[in-house]
Amino acid sequence: MYLPFGDYLKGLVSWIITVISSNIYQIFRPGIKWVLRKATGLCELQRTCYCEPAGAKRIVAIEHSLRGSKSEQVKKLLEFLDRAAKEKRFSDSSSPVVSNSVRAICDIKKIRLEVHQPFGKSFSECVSLIWGLNELMHTIEGLRSTAYDAEDASHEEKLLDLWALLMPGKELDSRVSNSWKELGFQGEDPKTDFRGMGILGLENLLYFSKNYSNAALHVLSHANHPSHGYSYAIVGINLTHLAYTLWKDGTAKSHIYNLCSQLSKPCRPRLIHFHRFYCYLFFEFDKLWMREKPVNIMEFSRIRDIFEKNIRSQLADPNCLFKLNFPVVHI
Structure with missing residues (x-):
């Protein structure tokens, strides 16, 4: 899809002005700082x-x-x-x-x-x-960067805890089983799906399920929708990648710094803050998905791109602060 020439020209002019303004400021920045230092002390x-x-x-x-x-x-x-x-x-x-x-x-x-x-x-x-x-x-x-290790008892315990939390009352017939597909994993052994984000993907899924169980089960019910469903675990791991990217490239700093500095007692960012950020993304992505009502999973990339663009736009506001609010409504 091509932009009309007028829109393209406006965008080009805007970009040129931004570059020139930025370069001019960098050139005169030392002098401006010196003047302000002398004027204000x-x-x-x-x-x-x-x-x-x-x-x-x-x-x-x-x-x-x-x-x-x-x-x-x-x-x-x-x-x-x-x-x-x-x-x-x-x-x-x-x-x-x-x-x-x-x-x-x-x-x-x-x-x-x-x-x-x-x-x-x-x-x-x-x-x-x-x-x-x-x-x-x-x-x-x-x-x-820590790969899921089936020989690590702590990794296996967390994976089985995830099943117990999301499938309450339903026994897993065996560790390697087609039943994992009910949670949106691709195959019989979930460990293969954690390759991209390592144990971080499992930690995020588990945190959401353990600390916001009603919201997690609500999202899972949408993922299993007969017409507009999606692969819960795979999407969850994909959102771990998005959360990680937003934190690593600095986009999420507005939220992180506002969150930690506005607490009654300012504190350093902790892993729990990353987990909660992930939970916010998962719940909000699910809301967007259900509003879009995609015909099939092939629309995932389109909807994910819309979602990422919206999140980045919100985080561009220096006053941005995402707050967890999980009103569970049946759709």
């Missing part, structure tokens, strides 16, 4: 902490400022923080990584912390959330 990090509201807007701006810094001292600090996240030192409550980073920035930027105490608090929260997410992504990546 505050560095860019301070201005961001004082002027941007708590949440994604502030945290993303702080991250952008740090990553865009030309200071060799700041670059070394970022290398230190990235290494600490990889070594999972942020999950250690006694670790001085965050407090040391605040002091380091204050030394680099000549900020008197005793005078600018609000900055110290805001900046430490930003550091904790930015590199806490970085650390969590290493954990998620580890789960994704």
Whole structure:
């Protein structure tokens, strides 16, 4: 399908303006920062902490400022923080990584912390959330790259728990069985379907079934619809891939940062937050699927593309915060 020439031209002009504006800003950014520093007596990090509201807007701006810094001292600090996240030192409550980073920035930027105490608090929260997410992504990546192992008792136990939760009262005749197809797996042995997303796919399916059992069973009933059904497990694993992609490419930062900073006590992103994000995606995808009423499963790619586009559009709003709300309505 081709766009009308007028629409194509408008899009091209818009893209050119965006590129030029971005390049012009990058050229003059150091000068703008210098002028603002002289005029306000505050560095860019301070201005961001004082002027941007708590949440994604502030945290993303702080991250952008740090990553865009030309200071060799700041670059070394970022290398230190990235290494600490990889070594999972942020999950250690006694670790001085965050407090040391605040002091380091204050030394680099000549900020008197005793005078600018609000900055110290805001900046430490930003550091904790930015590199806490970085650390969590290493954990998620580890789960994704861990293949399902039938010889691992913990893997087998989780798989059988999934059956028990989604098929209450129905015994599984054997570990390898055609009955798994009732849950939307492709063959007799579900382990082959976890190849793409590893144990992370199973962890997501299990979390949804265990913590939101009514919603999971509701979605499963739609998946088994005689006219508009779909493969529950396969779609679930596909949505694990979508959730993983949105977190890995940074698109989901608006939701993550708003969620963690707006809690009564701000906390670092945890695996439970990823699982809940996945549950939100699964329930919302099912709603879209049933609204679309596809003729057959061959429409999956089309509907998934619509869904991903909608989710990315919502996440583009810096105020985005997905909230779990599972009203179960029979369709």
